[in-house]
Amino acid sequence: MVDALDEIAQETGRTVPQIAINWLLRRPTVSSVIIGARNEEQLRQNLGAVGWSLTPDQVARLDSASSRTAPYPHFPYQRQEGFTRLNPSILG
Numbered sequence: 001m002v003d004a005l006d007e008i009a010q011e012t013g014r015t016v017p018q019i020a021i022n023w024l025l026r027r028p029t030v031s032s033v034i035i036g037a038r039n040e041e042q043l044r045q046n047l048g049a050v051g052w053s054l055t056p057d058q059v060a061r062l063d064s065a066s067s068r069t070a071p072y073p074h075f076p077y078q079r080q081e082g083f084t085r086l087n088p089s090i091l092g
Contacts, residue, residue: 004065008058014048021049023062 005016012019017035024033037043054062 001062001065004061008054008061011058012054015045017046018049019054019062021046022052022054023059025049026054026059 002016005019008014009016009019014022021033021035024030035043035046037046
């Protein structure tokens with residue numbers, strides 16, 4: 001996952017945290033993102049994650065790099081229609 005984030009950051013001229021935050025904000029099952037900035041400069045950098053979009057290819061690469069089978073007892077939920085519709089890359 002870190003390699004995929006780093007590669008996309010280099011392609012886009014963005015930081016790894018900006019790529020990660022931008023990607024997380026697009027995930028339909030993520031309700032909030034805690035950026036955890038330690039100082040004002042880091043906060044300003046992290047806020048650079050909004051106002052632009054990753055390409056569909058970049059999103060697909062990050063989805064693929066983060067794909068894993070959920071452990072029990074969450075595994076059965078991945079097979080439900082709603083979960084599959086919201087997270088198609090996890091099962092595909």
